[in-house]
Amino acid sequence: MSVGVSLLKKTAVEADTFVQRLDGRVKFLYFLWATVIVYIFYDPYLNLIFVAVTLAMAFYARVAKPILQTLLIIVVPWIAFAVPILALPFGFPWNKTIIGYIDVFGNKYPVYLEGLGWGITWPLRIAVAISSALLFFLTTNQAKLVATLFKMKVPFKLIYMVVATFQFIPLLAKEAETILQAQVARGLRTDVGFVAKIKNYLSVVIPLTLSSLNKVQIRAITLESRGFSAPVKKTLLYEARLMKIDYIFLSLMFVSTAVLAWVYVNIGYSPIAGLSWIWGG
Amino acid sequence: MSIIIETKDLWFRYPGIDTWALKGINLTINTGELIAIIGQNGGGKSTLAKNLNGLLKPTKGVVLVEGLDTKTTPSHEIVKRVGYVFQNPSHQIFESNVFQEVAYGPRNLGLSEEEVKDRVRWALSLVGLEGYEDHNPYDLDYGKMKLLTVASVLSMKPKVLVLDEPTTGQDHAGRHLLASLVKKLNREGFTIAIITHDMRFVAEVAPRTVLIADGQKILDGPTREVLYTVDVLKKAAIKPPQIVQLSLALREHGFSFSSLTLQEMLDEMRKLIKNP
Amino acid sequence: MGQRGNEKVIIVENLTYAYPTSKDFVLKKVNFEVHRGEVLAILGPNGSGKSTLCKSLNGLVPHFYGGRYGGKVIIDGQEVLNTSVSQLATKVGLVFQDPEDQISGLALTVWEEVAFGLMMLGKPKEEIRQRVEEAIRYVGLEGLEKRSPFELSGGQMQRLAIATVLALRPDVIVMDEPTAQLDPIGKFEVLSVIEKLANEGSTIVIAEHEIEEVAYFADKALVLFNGEVIAYGPVREVLRKVDELKSIGIDPPSVTELAHAIKKELGLEAEYPITLEEAVKIYSELLGVS
Numbered sequence: 001m002s003v004g005v006s007l008l009k010k011t012a013v014e015a016d017t018f019v020q021r022l023d024g025r026v027k028f029l030y031f032l033w034a035t036v037i038v039y040i041f042y043d044p045y046l047n048l049i050f051v052a053v054t055l056a057m058a059f060y061a062r063v064a065k066p067i068l069q070t071l072l073i074i075v076v077p078w079i080a081f082a083v084p085i086l087a088l089p090f091g092f093p094w095n096k097t098i099i100g101y102i103d104v105f106g107n108k109y110p111v112y113l114e115g116l117g118w119g120i121t122w123p124l125r126i127a128v129a130i131s132s133a134l135l136f137f138l139t140t141n142q143a144k145l146v147a148t149l150f151k152m153k154v155p156f157k158l159i160y161m162v163v164a165t166f167q168f169i170p171l172l173a174k175e176a177e178t179i180l181q182a183q184v185a186r187g188l189r190t191d192v193g194f195v196a197k198i199k200n201y202l203s204v205v206i207p208l209t210l211s212s213l214n215k216v217q218i219r220a221i222t223l224e225s226r227g228f229s230a231p232v233k234k235t236l237l238y239e240a241r242l243m244k245i246d247y248i249f250l251s252l253m254f255v256s257t258a259v260l261a262w263v264y265v266n267i268g269y270s271p272i273a274g275l276s277w278i279w280g281g
Numbered sequence: 282m283s284i285i286i287e288t289k290d291l292w293f294r295y296p297g298i299d300t301w302a303l304k305g306i307n308l309t310i311n312t313g314e315l316i317a318i319i320g321q322n323g324g325g326k327s328t329l330a331k332n333l334n335g336l337l338k339p340t341k342g343v344v345l346v347e348g349l350d351t352k353t354t355p356s357h358e359i360v361k362r363v364g365y366v367f368q369n370p371s372h373q374i375f376e377s378n379v380f381q382e383v384a385y386g387p388r389n390l391g392l393s394e395e396e397v398k399d400r401v402r403w404a405l406s407l408v409g410l411e412g413y414e415d416h417n418p419y420d421l422d423y424g425k426m427k428l429l430t431v432a433s434v435l436s437m438k439p440k441v442l443v444l445d446e447p448t449t450g451q452d453h454a455g456r457h458l459l460a461s462l463v464k465k466l467n468r469e470g471f472t473i474a475i476i477t478h479d480m481r482f483v484a485e486v487a488p489r490t491v492l493i494a495d496g497q498k499i500l501d502g503p504t505r506e507v508l509y510t511v512d513v514l515k516k517a518a519i520k521p522p523q524i525v526q527l528s529l530a531l532r533e534h535g536f537s538f539s540s541l542t543l544q545e546m547l548d549e550m551r552k553l554i555k556n557p
Numbered sequence: 558m559g560q561r562g563n564e565k566v567i568i569v570e571n572l573t574y575a576y577p578t579s580k581d582f583v584l585k586k587v588n589f590e591v592h593r594g595e596v597l598a599i600l601g602p603n604g605s606g607k608s609t610l611c612k613s614l615n616g617l618v619p620h621f622y623g624g625r626y627g628g629k630v631i632i633d634g635q636e637v638l639n640t641s642v643s644q645l646a647t648k649v650g651l652v653f654q655d656p657e658d659q660i661s662g663l664a665l666t667v668w669e670e671v672a673f674g675l676m677m678l679g680k681p682k683e684e685i686r687q688r689v690e691e692a693i694r695y696v697g698l699e700g701l702e703k704r705s706p707f708e709l710s711g712g713q714m715q716r717l718a719i720a721t722v723l724a725l726r727p728d729v730i731v732m733d734e735p736t737a738q739l740d741p742i743g744k745f746e747v748l749s750v751i752e753k754l755a756n757e758g759s760t761i762v763i764a765e766h767e768i769e770e771v772a773y774f775a776d777k778a779l780v781l782f783n784g785e786v787i788a789y790g791p792v793r794e795v796l797r798k799v800d801e802l803k804s805i806g807i808d809p810p811s812v813t814e815l816a817h818a819i820k821k822e823l824g825l826e827a828e829y830p831i832t833l834e835e836a837v838k839i840y841s842e843l844l845g846v847s
Contacts, residue, residue, distance in 0.1 A: 143669070160662075163662070164661070164662030167662040170707075175372070179372045184360065185364070186373065187357060187385075187387075189356075189357055202375065203385075207372055207373065211369075211372070218653065218659075222651075223677075224621055224642045225617065226674035227678040228643070229641075230677055230678050232678060234676055235675070235681065322742075424603065451603070451766075452601075452603040452806065452807075454807075478740055524815075527811070527840070530836075531837060534841040536841070536844060543818065547815065550840075554823060554825075
């Protein structure tokens, strides 16, 4: 099960598409590459293209839903707030090109290109980063993730801490539920004021934390007893190896980079929207 | 004897799960009774117990606590009548001293500080922890922590006490202590239901035993009868205590024994020797 | 039971230990030996030092905990004080009380979990495959290889822990109250595996409260109280010391205690049984005669 899936537990079926089969390093590289490119360029349309491509892969890999949900929570409200604030007169110091007018409460306000551009481009850049990162996360099998990080020479103990935590989150949730039940059995009430609600919160969080710390300790001695700290090279069951599909994908990325480089040099950093550079843009 | 808790055709399943955890359970508990609820994990005994104090509500059927329907009565009214002591003390303990811990329940009931102090003192002395008010709960050994959780539920003065696997993780001395405590509390008027798979504990403590398997009530009667119903227990994969096993084996050699405890067996042997 | 060799796999000499955070010694001059193929039961109330003793056999005490350490623990010729916990992992396999707390969290399947120790020790893949299959079969978990460890029942999870340890082929298997958190079926499953190990000649040290079960397969018993050894010897001898055991809060098997009570209260002398089968024979004879 991929790390993300076990965390979210929303996808019932683990698909086996080319996305899942891509090496973790390639997907991670895609995330870095896409994020950097949309930062070098300043063009909301380009960002949209990247988001669309990422989402298309996500749909094919059956992990689109959680990504869309995340984008919906983070990016859409951002655009919805940013655009009115920045595009209208009071928002943005660099506003100078008027592209139209809108009617608000009987008054006509000019809409500026600069603010609009900023208000859309930045959130979309974040959308590219989030969607490509989540794609990596949700389609990379836990064992492959461990193998990937191991190949990247990340210290084994660190890999363990990151990966194992995800496995234990559902257990933690279950325990929290039991603790809550135990406190309800002692009269904890949810129909109370703010101060009492804090006490309620503590009555679950404190036992949960202490219990978790205790379990962590027991798990640590179990791991030690199974040779966790042995100063040898660990044998991993999966080998992170680049396959044909990885090379194809990498070639596509390479070609796209070449094309984009040509576009940057000959057309500019805002090839489609034609926005002009703004400090911080 | 008046009925204090009654379930009528209780059916229950957890949200999102198709299989029924409880299938048509009819259980009557009278005031002052001391009953053991036995059965394999996953068979429904904990689920049943949590339906008795309103933590879980019936999917079909009715659960009445002192005549109150658990589906329509607010939880806090049910909870103050049926106290539930959870299996793992560290799931309940969160205050920094014993007094605060035992005071949590009565404070939730909205009692005055005077009343709360009285209740704490009373509950602590009942379980044998007087003088421990200022102790840090985490400095206590497991056995005392267990007593603390019982006290912190007792301080709410419920009429019924449900104990969930009280002997798990205990050593023999701890088990004996709990057995005396349970018997004492029953004598003081508490109605007690113990969920357990410690058959020796059942034999030594509970006059009545209920067997829950596969969501259904399979046996319900005097402990002696239940623990001697060999074929049913075998099917439920439950082994009676060694003394009962010994009695059954000796029966095959022509002796008639029906002891539950060591003392009973001794007495039966004494009688046998005097009148062969 | 399995063949008992003369080779001493475990030698504990005057073991004395205090955890760094406490001033009290939790083990005081503990002495005992375990021969190859022997099963030693460690009995004692909570707080008597059983867990600490188990942990001192694989080096957790003192290497993981620190503290004050005196005396010697020698495993298969190597002194624990001078050997790291990971080096001892292939000599001493330690199984703990709570099955869920022993799941590594790194393995997605039962198969991977059993392979965990071997992976940590960097064993080659072919060796891993062979040993994992062997261990899974031994504990009776065939068919469950692809399940998530978290989906197992308590008894299955604890057998999984045993398999993970068996895959390392240790000389000694140490178990700290392995059935305490299990329901009756789980207890039965785990005790069956332990009995199988005992009958096939494994060297086992087991701390348990389920004294009536342990009586069936233990060769020797060691009784701890407040960190000191109160009794040590063949299991039959130790379990028959009814008064001594009861005085420190340990119940011998009911059938043993019964014989003691019969002697004290009815004045009848009979050999003290330690298992049900022995009891049936002894008591039916006794009553038949009377």
